[in-house]
Amino acid sequence: MSQNADQAVQTDIDIAEILARIPHRYPFLLVDRAEDYNAHKSIVGIKCVTVNEPFFQGHFPGNPVMPGVLIIEALAQTGAVLMSKSLEVDTEGKTIFFMSVDNARFRTPVRPGDVLRMEVEVVRARSSIFKFKGVAKVGDKVAAEVEFAAMVVETGPKA
Template structure:
């Protein structure tokens, strides 16, 4: 971390896999950029046609499920908290606490790149709450407030 600016840089897939317990097919973020302390980050998810959810959602009209966008928001926030060091250095597990004010605005389809913009609202001990917006090419596609608790594994 750059002590003067609080920036953490970015997390590639290897760093994400070290930070989170999630694995394919439930890993919903490919990269995290612009991390600043535990305050802000942008998660990147490249949506591809070969993902398993499209076999049933929907075979003739593939639409990325909104609930998986919410999960991507939470995973981005989890990577940020763990990489910031604010959660300590032991192996961690991340558990969802809350989902509030969720809204889905536009469909996301294979070929889209989702950006999860997460901004910290509050923190209490090992619990964090974030305001999150999912965007595709700058257009808001979903939003929510998510909360999670990080515990030693």
């Protein structure tokens, strides 16, 4: 099997590679690891949600629930890992940005102790623009569904 074929399907992507592929950092990094990467097609991101997440301090005291917008962000970050790896984007001077969010639906609350599984698949890809469908799950329950798009943008060297 060629090196490119080996890289087309990968079982696990650890946090070190995620940090090398997207610019997000604590407290805004919402993907702990990824698995089932299939170049230009799909990826699964994993977020272990803990009570220590900063957003639980105010959302909601006594009844902590992960904000829906952060579930969408976690799906988008998972999509960005897929884009970065598929396109072999050099993150020096380039950033992957959200372009659009459509048809967001929230089904089940995500709470401390949950393992959020973000299943992201490419619907369409043209050059440096990808359109995705994402489904976030806790166990076998759908927490959120969304369609979104992202693009690679030249941002210049880091200061």
